[in-house]
Amino acid sequence: MNLHEYQARTLFRAAGIPMPDGDVATTPSEAETIARRLGGTTVIKAQVHAGGRGKAGGVKLAGTPGEAGEAAEKILGMTIKGLVVQRVLVVPAAEIASEAYVGLIMDRATQRPVLMVSAAGGIDIEEVAARTPEKIARLGVDPRYGLLPHQALGLAFFLYRDVAQARAAARIMEQLYQVFTANGCSLAEINPLVTTPEGRVLALDAKLSVDDNELDRRPDLALLRDESAEEPSEVQARRANLTFIKLEGNVGCVVNGAGLAMATMDLVKYYGGEPANFLDIGGSSNPDKVVNALRIITSDRNVKAILFNIFGGITRTDDVANGIKTALAQFPVQVPIVVRLTGTNEAAAVSILQGIGMTALSDMDEAVQKVVAMVQEAA
Helix, strand or coil: CECCHHHHHHHHHHCCCCCCCCEEECCHHHHHHHHHHHCCCEEEEECCCCCCCCCCCCEEEECCHHHHHHHHHHHCCCEECCEECCCEEEEECCCCCEEEEEEEEEECCCCEEEEEEECCCCCCHHHHHHHCHHHEEEEECCCCCCCCHHHHHHHHHHHCCCHHHHHHHHHHHHHHHHHHHHCCEEEEEEEEEEECCCCCEEECCCEEEECHHHCCCCHHHHCCCCHHHCCHHHHHHHHCCCEEEECCCCEEEEECCHHHHHHHHHHHHHCCCCECEEEECCCCCCHHHHHHHHHHHHCCCCCCEEEEEEEECCCCHHHHHHHHHHHHHHCCCCCCEEEEEEECCHHHHHHHHHHCCCCCECCHHHHHHHHHHHHHHHC
């Protein structure tokens, strides 16, 4: 679950991370009122779960409260990477002497948080990592002990030569680690972490992603979820208890099991296709899951064919077949469906599909090649 910047700022400030004052607005008049309270030049920032807001015109400077209202009027309602801006953050403009990057990410391979810092802040860290990896310092944090003061200070000296600034940055890193661990985050970033002409070290941005597994025991965090800022199909899938991620391809995939789903997507790519989604119906033998999966996939106009790849263990293949039968009876599916299934109650599943004029393959490669060929013929 991604948090908006204004939400992440609240958690950062509660942990003691120094940040300029600011507030969120949903109307131009609210933005003008906030700018008048803050005084001086302000920055109006679109609140969407997307990067590149500045390049898209979603970040504007305002010299007066009136200009802040005008900037908010231009930003509110605009679309950035398919997401409509419904809120703006109004913060005072800061004089910047230098910019740096500080971020924490959960490394699944080492099963520990990794703290990354770079003096090349204010731009996409992925670009820095790709072009100039030597500008990034990394530290795997042992979760048994947490981020130790000397470790944070060592990374801070990678950013600053000034001792006072390095100590301030080290303290911010420790506070960021506290936010990361206390809220079950998979990502926590400050970009940029800046120094001012007076020598202060401030966080001018806040980005947090909370692991969805944390939300069951943290209902207070779950309340921060803004479904209007998420891909509608992913919201629908979550409500249907499906694991779904929308992609940019044209081969819809319905699979049981995350590992098989990844293998299926790899095989689609191998045979020249582009997967349109990751969709795992899980181990449940509930036909309604199949119905919901088809509703979600067929709502994507880019999908030109659908592949069911089911390996029946806990999942009964006849339940999947019944789900397909029920879905086709409830709503029309305008694209071809290829079914590969094997395992529990396979004979019954094949019989159900034959009863509605469909066939089932047992070979995974054959099924993937067939669905990719259908998409290529339709192109």
